[in-house]
Amino acid sequence: MDCCIRTWDLPSGCLIDSFLLDSAPLNVTMSPTGDFLATSHVDHLGIYLWSNISLYSVVSLRPLPTDYVPSVVMLPGTCQTQDVELSEKTIEPSDEMIEYDSPEQLNEQLVTLSLLPESRWKNLLNLDVIKKKNKPKEPPKVPKSAPFFIPTVPGLVPRYAAPEQNNDPQQSKVVNLGILAQKSDFCLKLEEGLVNNKYEAALNLLKELGPSGIETELRSLSPDCGGSVEVMQSFLKMIGMMLNRKRDFELAQAYLALFLKLHLKMLPSEPKLLEEMTQLSSQVEENWIHLQSLFNQSMCILNYIKSALL
Numbered sequence: 001m002d003c004c005i006r007t008w009d010l011p012s013g014c015l016i017d018s019f020l021l022d023s024a025p026l027n028v029t030m031s032p033t034g035d036f037l038a039t040s041h042v043d044h045l046g047i048y049l050w051s052n053i054s055l056y057s058v059v060s061l062r063p064l065p066t067d068y069v070p071s072v073v074m075l076p077g078t079c080q081t082q083d084v085e086l087s088e089k090t091i092e093p094s095d096e097m098i099e100y101d102s103p104e105q106l107n108e109q110l111v112t113l114s115l116l117p118e119s120r121w122k123n124l125l126n127l128d129v130i131k132k133k134n135k136p137k138e139p140p141k142v143p144k145s146a147p148f149f150i151p152t153v154p155g156l157v158p159r160y161a162a163p164e165q166n167n168d169p170q171q172s173k174v175v176n177l178g179i180l181a182q183k184s185d186f187c188l189k190l191e192e193g194l195v196n197n198k199y200e201a202a203l204n205l206l207k208e209l210g211p212s213g214i215e216t217e218l219r220s221l222s223p224d225c226g227g228s229v230e231v232m233q234s235f236l237k238m239i240g241m242m243l244n245r246k247r248d249f250e251l252a253q254a255y256l257a258l259f260l261k262l263h264l265k266m267l268p269s270e271p272k273l274l275e276e277m278t279q280l281s282s283q284v285e286e287n288w289i290h291l292q293s294l295f296n297q298s299m300c301i302l303n304y305i306k307s308a309l310l
Contacts, residue, residue, distance in 0.1 A: 002024060003020055003021045003022070003023060003024045003025075004018055004019070004020050004021070004070055005018070005019060005021065005025060005028065005039070006018045009061055009063070011301075011305050012063070014063030014064075015063060015064050015068075016061050016062070016063060016064065017064070018064060018068065018070040019070050019071060019072075019073045020070045020071065020072045020073065021041065021072070021073060021075065022072070022074070022075065023041040023042045023043055023044060023075075024041065024042050025039045025040065025041050026039075026040045026041060026042060027039065027040045034052060034055075035051065035052050035055055036049050036050065036051060036052065037049070037050040037051075037052065038050075041075065044075065048075050048076050049076060050076060104247070105245075105246075105247055108245070108246065109246070110246065111246045111249045111287070111291060112246060112247045112248070112249065113248070113249055113250055114207070114247075114248040114249075114250065114251050116207065116251065119210075119211070120207075120210065120211065120214075121211075121250060121251055121254040121255075122254070123211055124211055124214060124215065124254050124255075124257070124258045125254075125257055125258060125261060127211055127212065127215055182226070183226065183227075184217060184220060185205055186202055186205050186206060186217045187217075187220065187221070187226075187227060187231050189201045189202035189205060190202050190221075190231050190234040190235055190238070191230070191231060191234065193234050193237070193238060194230060194231075194233070194234040194237070197237075199234075199237065199238035199241050202234075202238055203238060203242070203248070206251075206255070207248075207251070214255070214258070215258065215262075218235075218255070218258055218259055218262055219262055221235055221259075221263070222262070222263055222266065229270050229272060229273065230272075232263065232270075232273055233272050233273060233276055235259065236259075236273065236276040236277065236280060237276065239252050239255060239256050239259075239280060240276070240279060240280055240283060243280070243283045243284065243287060244283070246287070249287075253284075256280065256284075
């Protein structure tokens with residue numbers, strides 16, 4: 001007769017707990033509330049109660065490995081309460097003491113989110129609506145004009161001072177737009193990524209910005225705002241890298257949607273950008289088809305568990 005008590009997870013059909021006893025159990029009954037397990041054993045009188053540890057502590061429901069060897073556990077009994085001092089060496093680490101450090105991505109085939117607040121990416125397409133709502137209804141009032149004084153020349157006879165004239169022939173009145181077109185750190189990182197095919201630095205800079213800062217950076221990628229076609233191509237390559245790695249999935253969708261909103265009219269006229277957009281379109285469609293199949297599988301399992309009589 002088997003002297004082992006096993007606990008199974010019925011929805012997944014996996015063994016999650018197992019322990020051995022000195023004598024084989026004859027009867028096993030769970031309390032209606034699920035807080036105690038009552039057992040009776042061969043050559044033992046009475047009923048033994050086992051408490052459900054999952055009611056007062058965090059228990060992992062990961063399945064046991066196939067080569068798991070259960071340990072022998074003594075039958076529960078009663079004894080007088082005694083104060084026992086335990087040293088640090090005798091205290092064994094429990095499940096509560098072990099801190100699980102989750103990796104950034106559990107598996108390369110799993111879609112991973114960035115865990116950034118929704119305020120950083122959810123309203124990127126609605127910034128114009130938000131600005132209209134936050135616009136004051138009344139225009140700002142012009143302050144009352146302060147009294148002014150006409151400059152005069154000191155002397156016995158008061159005279160008005162003539163305006164100064166700049167007769168420097170070397171001074172030009174033409175504004176050099178090249179001085180004003182200063183590239184941001186994000187544009188510089190995109191230019192570096194186009195050479196070394198590394199976009200982590202540019203993506204980290206974009207993650208630190210708010211919605212208005214993100215819109216400003218993406219708007220400045222256009223050649224009319226100081227950017228270039230190469231910088232826009234590098235941005236699309238960065239989005240493709242995010243989709244290939246399946247990391248920061250919601251950020252890739254939000255950034256790409258804002259980019260299309262700002263530069264949609266320009267994309268068909270540039271062959272390089274049109275080629276990158278064709279590749280991105282196939283990547284986005286492939287990822288969503290994969291996600292939709294996983295969603296359908298999860299919904300099928302949930303509907304079966306809800307309707308099945310276990």
